[in-house]
Amino acid sequence: MSYTVLARKYRSLTLDDLVGQEPIATTLKNAILSGRVHHGFLFTGTRGVGKTSSARLLAKSLNCLDGDQPTPTPCCACESCIRIAEGEDIDVIEIDAASNTGVDNIRDLREAAAYRPARARFKIYIIDEVHMLSPGAFNALLKTLEEPPDHVKFILATTEIHKVPATVVSRCQRFDFRSIGIDVIAAHLEHILEQEGVETEQTVLRRVARLANGSMRDALSLLDQLLSFGGGKLSTELLDDVLPVAHDEVIAAMLDHVADEDAAGALARVEQSLASGQTLDRYCEMTVNHLRTLMLLNLCGADTELIDLPSSVRDQFVIQAARFDAATYVYMISLMEEVRRTVKSSIASRAIVDAAVVRMALAKNFSNIDELISKLESAAPEQAQSAPPPRTAQRRMAAPPPQRAAADTTRPAPVPAAPSRSSVSSEDKAKVLRDPNIEHAMDLFDGVLQNVQRVSPSATQPDDPNPTTDAAGDALAEGDN
Numbered sequence: 001m002s003y004t005v006l007a008r009k010y011r012s013l014t015l016d017d018l019v020g021q022e023p024i025a026t027t028l029k030n031a032i033l034s035g036r037v038h039h040g041f042l043f044t045g046t047r048g049v050g051k052t053s054s055a056r057l058l059a060k061s062l063n064c065l066d067g068d069q070p071t072p073t074p075c076c077a078c079e080s081c082i083r084i085a086e087g088e089d090i091d092v093i094e095i096d097a098a099s100n101t102g103v104d105n106i107r108d109l110r111e112a113a114a115y116r117p118a119r120a121r122f123k124i125y126i127i128d129e130v131h132m133l134s135p136g137a138f139n140a141l142l143k144t145l146e147e148p149p150d151h152v153k154f155i156l157a158t159t160e161i162h163k164v165p166a167t168v169v170s171r172c173q174r175f176d177f178r179s180i181g182i183d184v185i186a187a188h189l190e191h192i193l194e195q196e197g198v199e200t201e202q203t204v205l206r207r208v209a210r211l212a213n214g215s216m217r218d219a220l221s222l223l224d225q226l227l228s229f230g231g232g233k234l235s236t237e238l239l240d241d242v243l244p245v246a247h248d249e250v251i252a253a254m255l256d257h258v259a260d261e262d263a264a265g266a267l268a269r270v271e272q273s274l275a276s277g278q279t280l281d282r283y284c285e286m287t288v289n290h291l292r293t294l295m296l297l298n299l300c301g302a303d304t305e306l307i308d309l310p311s312s313v314r315d316q317f318v319i320q321a322a323r324f325d326a327a328t329y330v331y332m333i334s335l336m337e338e339v340r341r342t343v344k345s346s347i348a349s350r351a352i353v354d355a356a357v358v359r360m361a362l363a364k365n366f367s368n369i370d371e372l373i374s375k376l377e378s379a380a381p382e383q384a385q386s387a388p389p390p391r392t393a394q395r396r397m398a399a400p401p402p403q404r405a406a407a408d409t410t411r412p413a414p415v416p417a418a419p420s421r422s423s424v425s426s427e428d429k430a431k432v433l434r435d436p437n438i439e440h441a442m443d444l445f446d447g448v449l450q451n452v453q454r455v456s457p458s459a460t461q462p463d464d465p466n467p468t469t470d471a472a473g474d475a476l477a478e479g480d481n
């Protein structure tokens with residue numbers, strides 16, 4: 001038994017059932033009804049949005065033999081209608097400009113166009129991918145477009161309107177085909193599966209619709225692919241096995257794990273995305289974009305126009321948006337953006353991405369720097385009291401402020417923590433002396449303390465005799481006190 005692909009089996013029969021391009025269908029129908037049919041049409045839009053289908057439907061409307069004039073509701077049963085639907089009609093000539101780019105092809109066309117149609121009212125030329133024509137061919141076409149015989153109509157289709165000369169565009173009635181919405185595609189798929197007697201779930205339909213990226217043709221071929229595996233039922237499991245991963249869904253799932261503080265689950269989702277061929281920086285970029293969408297929904301409300309989301313997925317996004325607060329979004333976006341920039345140059349890029357995801361999931365376990373500092377600051381005097389006094393008069397103070405400055409170089413350090421490296425003013429020294437930790441230390445040593453040095457945690461060398469020029473760590477020297 002032969003299998004007819006869905007796109008062919010369920011193709012639109014008239015302009016009335018053209019899916020997803022209703023405004024264009026309405027305009028064309030009105031033109032036919034009013035008898036004002038232009039001699040040149042230009043259909044533009046991305047692939048799979050119905051340009052060629054519309055061209056054939058228009059041709060059927062113009063050439064249907066059932067009545068004595070063009071009709072928006074062709075019979076679909078006459079010789080013309082049947083042949084046009086197959087793309088084999090004698091009077092409706094389909095030309096693929098990609099393989100007929102030359103001037104000779106168009107000259108042949110012009111000569112043939114002079115003869116009246118063999119059977120129907122009009123000789124209709126459907127030129128697909130018209131932007132592929134050579135400049136000479138466009139010039140030849142232009143002459144015919146300017147003054148075509150009354151019995152000739154042109155329907156030009158292109159995915160790249162910017163490559164079509166303005167002189168050609170201006171001689172045609174232009175129709176911009178839009179990408180078909182997820183809702184519309186999903187509803188059409190559902191309708192088809194009902195006819196086919198195949199059970200399915202809404203999530204499957206939506207995922208196929210999303211993967212099709214606005215192209216009904218792609219959606220139908222994906223469905224063909226699924227049906228050849230699935231038999232009588234299309235499940236999400238089957239989808240996972242057969243179809244490419246829908247990356248935005250996997251990222252949404254990863255962030256749900258993050259919200260649940262489930263690091264293992266989040267990492268598994270990272271693996272799922274990357275295993276399906278996603279690159280690391282693209283993964284980070286998509287995550288940042290996803291987080292931005294959530295943040296705007298969270299802050300500006302579900303109806304915000306700042307983001308362009310199909311209504312079909314908006315509800316899911318709104319639910320997820322409530323799972324984090326504004327500060328967390330800001331943190332996660334800057335983290336992932338930092339990671340995105342790093343992964344390009346790092347040899348441990350995968351580990352960096354994984355670590356960032358773990359960090360987001362377990363953010364509560366990673367106290368922020370300010371909290372750590374205040375804990376250290378409050379703990380430091382007690383520790384100093386219980387610790388044995390140092391044997392020498394010189395003591396290295398691992399005071400909290402330098403740690404803070406060293407650990408977090410991206411923000412301006414608090415005043416006592418960041419004396420200038422190159423020079424230590426008396427004001428700086430005074431500030432250091434006002435530090436409660438140092439005051440406490442001075443009390444402990446009862447004026448014996450001669451030198452206070454601030455060093456970075458990485459500095460392991462003994463005290464530098466000239467600490468103010470020590471590049472390894474900021475240091476302050478304080479003389480006899």
Ligand SMILES: [Zn+2]
Nearest residue numbers: 064075078081
């Ligand atoms: Zn007909």
